[in-house]
Amino acid sequence: MTELLAQTFVNGINIGALYGLITVGLSLTLGVMKILNIAHGEFLMVGGYFAFWLFKLFNIDPFLSLPLVAIALFLLGGLFYRILLAGVARFHEEVKLKNSLLIGFGLFLIFPQIAITLWTADERAITPAYSGGSLPILNVRVAYVPFAGVIVAIVVILFLHLLLKKTYFGKAVRGTSENWKAAKLMGINVDRTYLITFALGVAMAGLAGVLVGLTQSITPDVGMSWTLKALIVVVLAGIGSVGGAFFAGLILGVVESVGAIFMGPYTVALGLLIFLLILMFRPQGLFGKS
Amino acid sequence: MILEVKDLSKTFGGLVAIRDLNFVVNKGQIVGLIGPNGSGKTTLFNLISGVLKPDKGFIKFNGMPITGLKPHGVCQKGIARTFQLTKPFANMTILQNVMVAKMYGSESIRNMKQAREECEKILEFIGLAGKSSATAATFGLVDRKRLEIARALATKPRLLLLDEVMSGLTAAEMEEAISLVKSIGDFGITLIIVEHVMKAILEISDKLIVLNYGEKIAEGTPQEVVHNKKVIEAYLGE
Amino acid sequence: MDRWKQILITGGILALLALVPLTTTRTDLLTWFTFTLLYITLSQSWNIIGGYTGQQNLGHAAFFGLGALSSRYLWLSGIPLPIAFLLGALVAAFFALVIGFPAFRLRGIYFVIGTLVLAEILRIVVDTLLPRALVLPSKLLSTYSLVPRYYISLGIAFLTVAAVYAISRSRLGLGLMSIRENEDAAETLGVNTQIHKLVAFLISTFFAGLAGGIYAYYSSAVQPGYLFQPVWTFDAVIIVFVGGVGTILGPIIGSVFFVLLQRLLSLYLPGGMHLAVFGVLFIIVVLFLPGGLIELMSKLRNRILGGSRLN
Numbered sequence: 001m002t003e004l005l006a007q008t009f010v011n012g013i014n015i016g017a018l019y020g021l022i023t024v025g026l027s028l029t030l031g032v033m034k035i036l037n038i039a040h041g042e043f044l045m046v047g048g049y050f051a052f053w054l055f056k057l058f059n060i061d062p063f064l065s066l067p068l069v070a071i072a073l074f075l076l077g078g079l080f081y082r083i084l085l086a087g088v089a090r091f092h093e094e095v096k097l098k099n100s101l102l103i104g105f106g107l108f109l110i111f112p113q114i115a116i117t118l119w120t121a122d123e124r125a126i127t128p129a130y131s132g133g134s135l136p137i138l139n140v141r142v143a144y145v146p147f148a149g150v151i152v153a154i155v156v157i158l159f160l161h162l163l164l165k166k167t168y169f170g171k172a173v174r175g176t177s178e179n180w181k182a183a184k185l186m187g188i189n190v191d192r193t194y195l196i197t198f199a200l201g202v203a204m205a206g207l208a209g210v211l212v213g214l215t216q217s218i219t220p221d222v223g224m225s226w227t228l229k230a231l232i233v234v235v236l237a238g239i240g241s242v243g244g245a246f247f248a249g250l251i252l253g254v255v256e257s258v259g260a261i262f263m264g265p266y267t268v269a270l271g272l273l274i275f276l277l278i279l280m281f282r283p284q285g286l287f288g289k290s
Numbered sequence: 291m292i293l294e295v296k297d298l299s300k301t302f303g304g305l306v307a308i309r310d311l312n313f314v315v316n317k318g319q320i321v322g323l324i325g326p327n328g329s330g331k332t333t334l335f336n337l338i339s340g341v342l343k344p345d346k347g348f349i350k351f352n353g354m355p356i357t358g359l360k361p362h363g364v365c366q367k368g369i370a371r372t373f374q375l376t377k378p379f380a381n382m383t384i385l386q387n388v389m390v391a392k393m394y395g396s397e398s399i400r401n402m403k404q405a406r407e408e409c410e411k412i413l414e415f416i417g418l419a420g421k422s423s424a425t426a427a428t429f430g431l432v433d434r435k436r437l438e439i440a441r442a443l444a445t446k447p448r449l450l451l452l453d454e455v456m457s458g459l460t461a462a463e464m465e466e467a468i469s470l471v472k473s474i475g476d477f478g479i480t481l482i483i484v485e486h487v488m489k490a491i492l493e494i495s496d497k498l499i500v501l502n503y504g505e506k507i508a509e510g511t512p513q514e515v516v517h518n519k520k521v522i523e524a525y526l527g528e
Numbered sequence: 529m530d531r532w533k534q535i536l537i538t539g540g541i542l543a544l545l546a547l548v549p550l551t552t553t554r555t556d557l558l559t560w561f562t563f564t565l566l567y568i569t570l571s572q573s574w575n576i577i578g579g580y581t582g583q584q585n586l587g588h589a590a591f592f593g594l595g596a597l598s599s600r601y602l603w604l605s606g607i608p609l610p611i612a613f614l615l616g617a618l619v620a621a622f623f624a625l626v627i628g629f630p631a632f633r634l635r636g637i638y639f640v641i642g643t644l645v646l647a648e649i650l651r652i653v654v655d656t657l658l659p660r661a662l663v664l665p666s667k668l669l670s671t672y673s674l675v676p677r678y679y680i681s682l683g684i685a686f687l688t689v690a691a692v693y694a695i696s697r698s699r700l701g702l703g704l705m706s707i708r709e710n711e712d713a714a715e716t717l718g719v720n721t722q723i724h725k726l727v728a729f730l731i732s733t734f735f736a737g738l739a740g741g742i743y744a745y746y747s748s749a750v751q752p753g754y755l756f757q758p759v760w761t762f763d764a765v766i767i768v769f770v771g772g773v774g775t776i777l778g779p780i781i782g783s784v785f786f787v788l789l790q791r792l793l794s795l796y797l798p799g800g801m802h803l804a805v806f807g808v809l810f811i812i813v814v815l816f817l818p819g820g821l822i823e824l825m826s827k828l829r830n831r832i833l834g835g836s837r838l839n
Contacts, residue, residue, distance in 0.1 A: 036637060084811070097637060098584075102769070102814040109766065109807030113800050224758075228648070231641055269652040272645050279642055280630060339716060365718040373716075379709035381774075382702075390706045393699045394718035400699060445718055 003139045008257045014146035016253020017153040018211055020246035022226055023233040024157055025204035027245040030234065032177040032197045035085065036097060038104035040205050041227030042111035047073050047206025048218035049115060052124045062126045062214055063148065069210050070203045077202025080107075081195050108223065115220035123217040126210070149211040156207055157246050160200070164242065173197055232275045292317045292449055292480050293338075297347035300333060300504075307333040309504045311347070315449075320471070320481045322495035322512070324488075326524055330504040331484045332374060335451050338482075339371045340364035351449065368396045370447035374454045374484075376434040378426035385422040387437055388412055388444045395445025409444060416440040416470070431458055439470070449480045456487045464490060492516065500524070545682055549675045558674040564787045565681035566742050567767060571779035572688045573735035574764035579774035580692075580701065581728040582708025583632075586761055587643035588736055590650045591620040593756035595737025596744035597654070600662070603745070613684070613741040620737030621730045628726045647758060655753030663749040677746045684742055688735045693776055695731070704728050705774070770809045772822030781821050 026040045047069050054060040054068065084103050134143040164170035172193045175183040184190045212218065212226070229252075237248035252271070260267040291314045298311040308330045315321050323331050336342040338349055340361040348357045356364055379387045388409040392399055399405040413419050416436050426437060435455055442450055452471070456464055468490055475481055475494075485491040491498070491512075498515040500508040502524040508515050515521055548561060570592065577585050599616025603609055627646060634642045664672070695701045703724050706714035715721050740755065763786070771782020790802040813820050 084815075099814055101584075101637070101640070103811055105762075105765075106807040106811035106814065109762070109810065110804045113804035113807075116800065117797075228644075232645075235638075235641070265656040266653070269649045269656075272649045272652075276642060276645055276649075279638055279645075280633060341712070341716070360720075361712075361715040362718050362720045365716060371716060373713070377710045377713035379706050379713070381709060382705055386702060386705070390702045390714065390719065391717040393702060396718070398718065402697075402699065441713075441717055 004261065005258065006138070006140045008261060009254055010140050010142060011146075012254030012257030013250060014143075014150060014215065014253070015257065016250035017150040017246075018208055018215070018249075019229055019233050019253050020249025021153040021156060021211070022205060022208040023230045023237070023245040023249050024160060024242055025201035025208075026227075026230045027234050027237065027239065027242055028160070028204075029198055029201040030239055031242070032173055033194050034096060035100040035198075036104070037198075037201065038101055038227060039107035039111065039223070040104075040201070040230055041223035041225070042108055043073060043077065043202045043205040044209035044212060044226050045111065045115060045218060045220070045223045046076070047209030048126075048213035048222070049119055049124065049209075050206070051210040051213055052119075052126050052218060055126050055128070061128055062210055063152075066152065066207060066210055069206045073206030074199045074203040076206075077199035078195055080202070081198040085194075085198065108227075111223060112220040119218075119220070121220055123219050124213070125217040126213040128214075131214075146215050149215055152207070152211060153246075156204060157242075160204070160242065169193070169196065232272070235275065235279055291315065292352055293482075294350040295338075295347070296350075298334075298337060298344050298349065299346035300330075300337060300342060300344050307504050308337065308344070311501075311504070311506055313499055313506060313509060315480060315482060317448075317480055318475070318478060319496045320475050320483065320494055322491040322498040323482055323484045323501065324486075324491060324498060325501035325507075328503075329501040329524075331501055332453060333504075334501070335371055335453055335482075335484065338364070338451060339369060362394070365394075365445055365447075366396050368446070368448035369451065370395070370442035370445045370449070371451035372435075372438040372442050372453055372455060374457070376431075376438045378429065378434055378437055380427040381425060383423050383425055384413065384418055384429075384437060385409055387426055388440050391441040391444035395447075397446040412440050412444050416443070417466075432463055435459075435467075439474075443474070447479060449482070450474065452481060452483045452485075454484055454486065456485055456490050468494060542682075542686065546679075549678050555674055558678050560787060560791055562674065562678045562681045562742075562746060564783055565678075565685040566739060566746075567763065567783035567787055568685045568780055569681070569688045569735060569742065570739040570760065571764045571767040571771070571783055572685075572692050573732050573739060574761075575692060575768050575774065575779050576695065576704075576735070577728050577732035578765065579768050579778075580695065580708065581704040581725060583725060583728070584640050584765075585643045585729070585732070586640050586758070586765075587645075587647035588732075588764055589756050589758050589760040590647035591624060591733040591736040592740040592743070592760045593650070593654065593752075594623055594740065595620040596740030596750075596755045597752055599737075599741035600744035600750075604665070609680070609745070613680075613738060613745075616741045616744075617734045617737035620740070621734040624729050624733035625726075628729050632722065632725050632729075644758070644761075647756065647761065651753060651756035651758075654756050658752040661749050661751040669748060672748060677742075680745060681742050684738050688738070689776065689780065691731065691735065696776060700724075700727070708774070766803075766806045766810050770806060770813055770820050772820035773818075775819075775822050778820050778822045781825075785821070 022040070022044060026037060029035055029037050050072060051062050051065050051069050054065045055062055060068070085100060130144055134141045136142075164173060172183070172188045175186065175188055176190055176193045180190050208226075209218065212222070233245060233249045233252055236252065237244035256267060256271055259270065263270055293315040295311055295313050298308055299306070300308040311334070323334070325331055333342065337344050340356070340359050340363060343358055348355055350356065351367055351369060354367070356367055356369075359367070379390065385406065389405055392405045392409050399408060410419070410422065413422055416439060418433065418436055418440060421433070426434070429437065439452070439455065455471070456467055459467060464487065471481065471483065471494055483491060483494065495512055497510060498508070498512055499506060500515055500518070500521050507520045507524060508518045510518070545561075549558060552558070574585070574588050577583050595616040598619040599612045602612035602615055607615070631639065631642060631646070663669075695704070703714070703719045706717070706719055707721050707724055711721055744750065744755070767782035767786050768779050771780070771785070772778025786802070786806065789805060793801045793805065817823055
């Protein structure tokens with residue numbers, strides 16, 4: 001039994017790291033710009049398919065394609081911000097939230113259809129030669145690829161953390177998220193800060209997509225379930241808590257994994273129910289402020 | 291006495307917004323509520339109208355306790371209020387805006403035709419007669435304030451709380467507003483008015499209540515209050 | 529447009545629609561009409577809570593599914609069809625009553641996410657308990673006819689539109705809209721916002737349940753989990769927004785356009801392309817045309833009639 005638990009724990013960490021990564025991008029956008037990007041998962045899908053193409057067409061190893069995906073999706077995110085959201089971002093909070101939600105919803109309708117046209121509805125997985133391999137540590141099988149995924153997630157999140165804490169950009173982000181009007185008066189280019197923040201969030205979704213393509217598979221409708229997961233983790237962690245998002249993701253991953261042993265098909269439903277209860281009684285999340 | 295406030299207190303986190311407040315308002319009076327920024331005037335309005343619940347003390351209206359009633363309940367009892375930052379129903383017509391108040395307020399009229407007639411009378415009284423089918427979103431500041439008052443009046447209040455109606459008005463508009471407030475008083479409606487424009491409030495009020503840091507520091511006729519040392523200090527600082 | 533004209537036009541349209549099955553036996557046409565009427569019902573039902581009251585309930589599919597499942601079960605157990613529909617809708621409304629109080633404690637974005645999650649929970653539970661498709665018994669399969677399905681759709685669609693019409697001209701309608709516009713101000717003016725939101729929710733979910741009943745009656749075979757898929761919510765939402773949120777004609781025009789586009793596009797492009805088109809329209813509506821197609825139409829009408837029309 002302990003072996004089983006240990007194995008599921010490791011599996012939980014593997015998937016939890018991905019949950020954390022997908023959520024951090026969403027949390028960043030929500031915390032700084034007060035915009036909920038409901039199409040966040042769609043960018044994960046784009047990243048996954050892009051890495052798949054690089055692998056299938058040009059034989060680029062998926063781990064090597066990570067920086068390419070990051071740059072491509074950063075640019076894509078910037079583009080979308082410019083075209084769709086720049087005007088909305090400066091509105092009064094309620095209107096901004098509603099409009100950005102609706103725009104995200106529109107994208108959520110469009111992206112999967114484009115994906116079906118380009119890649120068909122079949123599942124696509126990125127399977128390099130070393131895919132199935134694993135290393136036995138103690139009595140647990142630690143699979144190479146998911147483990148590397150965890151490392152990637154940690155590296156990316158650390159990078160973001162350093163970016164926010166140590167750079168001028170990070171200061172600009174923190175200032176803008178607290179009070180954009182004051183930040184503007186102090187000379188911070190609010191528009192550019194928002195642009196980069198949004199693009200960063202999208203880039204991180206894309207990176208998560210590559211990892212999903214490696215460890216699971218990419219389908220045109222994979223977007224929504226990942227957006228939902230990210231929403232849950234964001235609420236669990238508390239909005240705006242970037243570090244908290246990662247840990248909350250890990251917690252969700254482990255709880256789901258271990259819970260599945262006992263709850264079987266109802267695991268996800270139970271998780272959602274717990275989420276609802278937290279939403280109602282502790283909306284600031286586990287790590288957020290009251 | 292139409293309104294009795296006793297030992298009223300309200301704290302937000304560590305901040306004391308209202309502290310041990312006691313006062314009484316008599317029927318037909320026009321009471322001015324003044325004090326420096328942050329002294330708790332709007333909080334008091336929120337407590338009376340049911341938007342907030344006090345931590346201590348009670349409020350009685352016509353002898354009946356209304357502490358803890360939800361805002362719609364307070365309205366049903368006969369207390370109406372306006373908001374400092376107007377809250378129009380932007381995508382509805384002016385007439386519809388007032389109809390909501392008429393059909394849901396105290397002594398509400400359920401018949402649409404009758405309600406419409408009453409509302410058109412109110413719009414005429416307030417000076418918005420020709421614009422009844424305009425959408426509230428198209429209104430400028432002055433008309434929005436008029437609408438705010440019209441809606442409050444439509445709920446047939448016995449007590450009306452006006453929150454800074456004069457802010458942002460020109461001198462001429464202010465004269466109109468003052469005479470409007472006076473005529474509302476002439477209908478027998480008791481008024482409590484929060485105002486920063488001293489000239490206006492000194493002119494209209496029967497008595498003034500002065501708040502500072504959530505406490506009442508003075509109460510009396512405008513003449514008495516204006517010469518009160520504590521009041522002068524509160525406004526000018528030490 | 530004055531009262532008599534309105535009644536005549538509505539009567540005329542209804543009469544024409546009633547004659548459709550008598551003039552054609554083409555099943556594809558009848559199916560097309562039936563689905564349009566289904567979507568009119570579904571979208572109008574969401575319009576009540578989302579369009580008029582301003583509460584973006586993303587769990588609408590749950591009530592569609594509950595109505596569908598219950599009415600189908602009751603009908604196949606021998607209950608006469610109209611009663612089965614009614615009871616199915618009441619089941620949906622009852623569920624709304626149960627979750628209404630806790631659901632409306634959530635505000636803004638939390639309400640949106642919360643309702644979505646709630647519907648997902650229900651979908652997973654139903655999918656796990658009833659994974660296999662429900663098929664009509666062979667006796668009913670052999671006598672299956674689209675015609676009664678069409679008339680039921682027509683009747684229910686008419687009822688739903690009539691309900692929305694009645695609400696929009698009533699005191700209730702004013703109260704609901706005031707909540708949408710500014711909940712705090714509405715409360716201060718005497719509107720019991722809690723109760724009103726709940727009432728709108730009950731009415732909305734009742735008609736969603738009826739819509740579900742139509743679909744369940746129409747389907748010769750259906751997988752229970754599919755009835756609870758969020759696509760039913762999203763279809764309703766996009767139809768309402770693109771058509772004209774908070775209007776009576778909006779969802780009707782939106783539904784006609786939606787099903788038409790779906791049928792046309794599916795001839796040349798992969799299955800769901802109409803969704804992508806609607807996605808683009810949706811974004812256009814949000815950014816430039818908040819009143820939807822209705823607003824577009826009235827702008828065009830003003831443009832065409834030019835100076836002779838006063839604002």
